[in-house]
Amino acid sequence: MRKRSLDDFHQTRRLPPYVFAQVAEMVKAARAAGRDIIDLSMGSPDMQAAPQVIETLRERVYDEDASRYSDSRGILPLRQACADYYDQRFGVALNPDTQVVATLGSKNAFANLAFAITAPGDLICCPNPSYPIHMFGFVMAGGSVRHLPAEPSEEVFRAAERTIRFSVPKPIALILNYPSNPTTITAEIGFYEEAVRFAKKHDLFLLSDLAYAEVYEGTPPPSLLQVEGAMDISVEFTSASKSFNMAGWRMGFAVGNEDLIAALTRVKSYLDYGSFGPIQQACTVALQDWQSITDDVRAHYRSRRRALHKAAEEAGWHIPRSETTMFAWTPLPKGETDSLAFCRRMVAEAGVALSPGVGFGEGGEGHVRIALVADEARLAEAAQRVGRAL
Ligand SMILES: Cc1ncc(COP(=O)(O)O)c(C=O)c1O
Structure with a gap:
């Protein structure tokens, strides 16, 4: 039997490759080469359950x-x-x-x-x-x-x-x-x-x-x-x-x-x-x-959000303030139009992984998503690194 590709199957033909997987591959390769990458690409909480x-x-x-x-x-x-x-x-x-x-x-x-x-x-x-x-x-x-x-x-x-x-x-x-x-x-x-x-x-x-x-x-x-x-x-x-x-x-x-x-x-x-x-x-x-657990979760994200915004502002990277979710969502810096290309560049030049907006549909192009999945110090460092790369 001939080898099949995903395009040969009715379902997988209709599922484009996950854009986020491309950033994940870059992170994996960079880490394998011994680089310190701050991965803020996936909304996977890094904190422990209660x-x-x-x-x-x-x-x-x-x-x-x-x-x-x-x-x-x-x-x-x-x-x-x-x-x-x-x-x-x-x-x-x-x-x-x-x-x-x-x-x-x-x-x-x-x-x-x-x-x-x-x-x-x-x-x-x-x-x-x-x-x-x-x-x-x-x-x-x-x-x-x-x-x-x-x-x-x-x-x-x-x-x-x-x-x-x-x-x-x-x-x-x-x-x-x-x-x-x-x-x-x-x-x-x-x-x-x-x-x-x-x-x-x-x-x-x-x-x-x-x-x-x-x-x-x-x-x-x-x-x-x-x-x-x-x-x-x-x-x-x-x-x-x-x-x-x-x-x-x-x-x-x-x-x-x-x-x-x-x-x-x-x-x-x-x-x-x-x-x-x-x-x-x-x-x-x-x-x-739920009340005590979610109070604690909220307090952590509030503090992380503050740390990210403060460091980004100081580094000259403007991120609009957000008050909900575990993400920040920001337009690409001036002059950038391709969110996937920008995310690739940030892994390569800043050692920071972000999610390209286009991964959420064409309406997301021109933006990147930053997941608050690292502590305050690492988030601030990520903002500084991106600021320097810009
Ligand atoms: C809007 C939204 N819905 C659903 C999910 C998936 O949640 P679950 O882990 O419960 O499948 C996510 C995860 O990031 C999400 O952002």
Whole structure:
């Protein structure tokens, strides 16, 4: 049989190479050559999960049934803890049996829901730039994507309205992600109210990615489900990855409309058996202690954000202030237009790895994303190195 390339397979043909992998390759090569690289390219938290969470995992791993398959939709105490969190944090009441499902991270949840609700050729409206799974979850499910502006303004609805008017078939869903990765912009409740009105009028589902619910300064970001009637048409995704520094543990949640949650639960029941049981038990503890854990996470990112901005300002590298997510999102310095070329140059000349904006879609070109995944001193050093290279 002849050797096949990724272009020979129906699915992989539609998935362009991850742009971020190209920066990662450069980092690997530079480190192998003995260079000190400050890697701020991936949103992978470098801090530890809380001690009580780790301790719970350690204790429960010895349980007699720990190594058995768990429950695909998540054990009841975990779903209950997620419902309690929504009640305490957003004032949103959820039935843990019908409106909550625990997932293997929110990325996986998003892709599985896309798979559950998409027929070949279905259309969805997605912000651009956006976190790649928002588009490619639907592309992998056979759908097509129309772009929306990433900023939560009236322009989102005008663009969606144009898509609805001029597309056959009409879109089935609108994707929201605030606070946004990569732009760090957040939405106010008024925008969500408008989104619910718009979606009901046009018979659209709303899929809200709230992965950065707990990483903010100032006013806590709202949940779409706080809007009256949102539950009729919406699913919201949250994650232990960033809220609790548990990215590698692979725990996320989808909550909201019962019919959509049932569809996701059915698909998941064919694909997985849920996360490792002791991880679910440990995540239950994280959700029960969410206030103290997230206070600590926020304090760290606040201090890191300050250190980065101060050092960048002193080094002559202007980075707009952000108050949410674990990222800074900044236009390329004057004279630069190609975000991937800029990131390559920064690895080569400054020993700093950043994410090229184009990796988040064409709307991200002209920007880079900086992940706050190093301590204050390393972030300041990264800013100084970039400043010197500029
Ligand atoms: C907006 C957004 N959604 C989802 C995810 C993935 O989260 P999880 O680890 O829960 O799959 C990320 C990770 O960076 C993200 O930025």
